[in-house]
Amino acid sequence: MAKSKSGMRKGLTAYGDEEFSFFMRKAFVKAMGYSDDALDRPIIGITNTYSGFNACHRNVPELIEAVKRGVMLAGGLPVEFPIITLHESFAHPTSMYLRNLMSIDTEEMIRAQPVDAVVLIGGCDKTVPALLMGAASANVPAIMLVTGPMITGDHKGERLGACTDCRRFWARFRAGDISAQEISEVNNKLAPSAGTCMVMGTASTMALCTEALGMMLPGGACIPAVMAERLRHAEASGARAVAMAKEKLTPDRIMTPAAFENALRVLLAVGGSTNAIVHLTAMAGRLGIEVDLDAFDRMGRETPVLVDLKPTGQHYMEDLEKAGGLAVILHEIKPLLNLKALTVTGKTLGGNLAGALPPWKQDVVRPFKDPIFKGGSIAVLRGNLAPGGAIIKQAAMDQRLVRHEGRAVVFESLEDLANRIDDPGLEVGAEDILVMKQAGPRGAPGMPEAGYIPIPKKLAQKGVKDMVRISDARMSGTAFGAIVLHVTPESALGGPLALVKTGDRIRLDVPARKLDLLVSDAELAARRRQLKAPRPRKEDQRGYRKLFMATVMQADRGCDFDFLAPRGTMRIPRGIKR
Numbered sequence: 001m002a003k004s005k006s007g008m009r010k011g012l013t014a015y016g017d018e019e020f021s022f023f024m025r026k027a028f029v030k031a032m033g034y035s036d037d038a039l040d041r042p043i044i045g046i047t048n049t050y051s052g053f054n055a056c057h058r059n060v061p062e063l064i065e066a067v068k069r070g071v072m073l074a075g076g077l078p079v080e081f082p083i084i085t086l087h088e089s090f091a092h093p094t095s096m097y098l099r100n101l102m103s104i105d106t107e108e109m110i111r112a113q114p115v116d117a118v119v120l121i122g123g124c125d126k127t128v129p130a131l132l133m134g135a136a137s138a139n140v141p142a143i144m145l146v147t148g149p150m151i152t153g154d155h156k157g158e159r160l161g162a163c164t165d166c167r168r169f170w171a172r173f174r175a176g177d178i179s180a181q182e183i184s185e186v187n188n189k190l191a192p193s194a195g196t197c198m199v200m201g202t203a204s205t206m207a208l209c210t211e212a213l214g215m216m217l218p219g220g221a222c223i224p225a226v227m228a229e230r231l232r233h234a235e236a237s238g239a240r241a242v243a244m245a246k247e248k249l250t251p252d253r254i255m256t257p258a259a260f261e262n263a264l265r266v267l268l269a270v271g272g273s274t275n276a277i278v279h280l281t282a283m284a285g286r287l288g289i290e291v292d293l294d295a296f297d298r299m300g301r302e303t304p305v306l307v308d309l310k311p312t313g314q315h316y317m318e319d320l321e322k323a324g325g326l327a328v329i330l331h332e333i334k335p336l337l338n339l340k341a342l343t344v345t346g347k348t349l350g351g352n353l354a355g356a357l358p359p360w361k362q363d364v365v366r367p368f369k370d371p372i373f374k375g376g377s378i379a380v381l382r383g384n385l386a387p388g389g390a391i392i393k394q395a396a397m398d399q400r401l402v403r404h405e406g407r408a409v410v411f412e413s414l415e416d417l418a419n420r421i422d423d424p425g426l427e428v429g430a431e432d433i434l435v436m437k438q439a440g441p442r443g444a445p446g447m448p449e450a451g452y453i454p455i456p457k458k459l460a461q462k463g464v465k466d467m468v469r470i471s472d473a474r475m476s477g478t479a480f481g482a483i484v485l486h487v488t489p490e491s492a493l494g495g496p497l498a499l500v501k502t503g504d505r506i507r508l509d510v511p512a513r514k515l516d517l518l519v520s521d522a523e524l525a526a527r528r529r530q531l532k533a534p535r536p537r538k539e540d541q542r543g544y545r546k547l548f549m550a551t552v553m554q555a556d557r558g559c560d561f562d563f564l565a566p567r568g569t570m571r572i573p574r575g576i577k578r
């Protein structure tokens, strides 16, 4: 018997006698009905992230079948195995709290089992970064396959998409604009098929960034979940995984600084979700690569928003697929890309692009010279309120608010917000700035998508559609508004956000990238002396939550656990001007 460290001989259970360990393993795997011929093939693991609670992964079983077909056609042995799954609406207190747990599960299962390569199947927001973080740490050849976006629904002749239209219709319901019966009908139609949210939310953004990163076969990001093409793509991914196993094409050869710069470019060009910055930072961090937020901001100034998708535009992911998908976007921003970056195909990004169909006339992706938004979709803010940085999706806000000074109306926690935001007695006006504390990585905990602070009901009923809102939380990529997020350091760690009081003046200046609390240093120092540490919570004292509270890093480090990310040795983005 050959003693190669691949296939069934890889990662043997430690019994102190390797041949016995192999003998035992073979005995048990034979119980699965495999022949010796099958067991001599490259073994391709397939992550099964199906769950009855995850509609975004409803099509995972048929994707697994298609991947298996591809693996076998290419001469490999496919073996599926479970990984925990996360759906945005079924992950209390928030899916972000569990992302790192899923990444640990992925890393350790890839390492523990004898896989020569792995096909990662994910889709819903946190699953793609979690799988890629785990695969990057395990550093076994890996290829990403997303479940694909949902197709759109409709209501009274109007197209609907989760979850930009979830929020839009809910805001109309809150404002008394539509009835309880109508909102119930809309609820039936917002998520009409298997697949991920079909607007430019986090799932769509991460799918596009992953394809740009080179970890997915070309064309894979946009194919709707229900299309036959999605299954053919899955089959091709399985076949390619067999070749990657033979080529030992590991993630560290693909997920390089140059590749992450390409992913960040695409994030900016698609007007993608702010969450993607946190996830890409965490993914890069697993390979010792640090994302420099200020350089990212400068990169934004030269990368216009080209994709006309909700929430900033009009279209949906199925329209982007019909327009040519990511290749059209890459074609437009080609001079800004690192075309020599290697991808899972074994070719470079530029090589893949050369093999794509030339762009055709369409109205979803604008030409570079005629963008949707010129100034970069996401801006990085600094100032005495956010010394470690904060971000705002400037392409998705009322442009009258880009320079705004107002009176702070402070909510001390998510609970305080829920209790008072719709109180008719709340003293608040449209020019005020809503501030929420205790919603960062440790405060909530898990940095929930609560940054989309609702417009107080009494203002919504008067027709107020946008206000400046500030917190240390995240926000769904499907949301719209003048919303400052990821304020770092967070209030639970005593960041300046913790010092804000109702009545303080705050100045936001997006063009100058400034966020300042207009309170004297002496007064802030006095407030800091009186600041009480948050009350210890009993639930923080055990289990995963204890680990989370002790080791989670801030948003500028991707909210990864400190012991999972090696110290950064490379900083990106590097060459900003090209």
Ligand code: FES
Pocket (backbone or CB within 6 Å): 056, 087, 088, 089, 123, 124, 125, 195, 196, 197, 201, 203
């Ligand atoms: Fe899964 Fe939106 S809830 S992608």
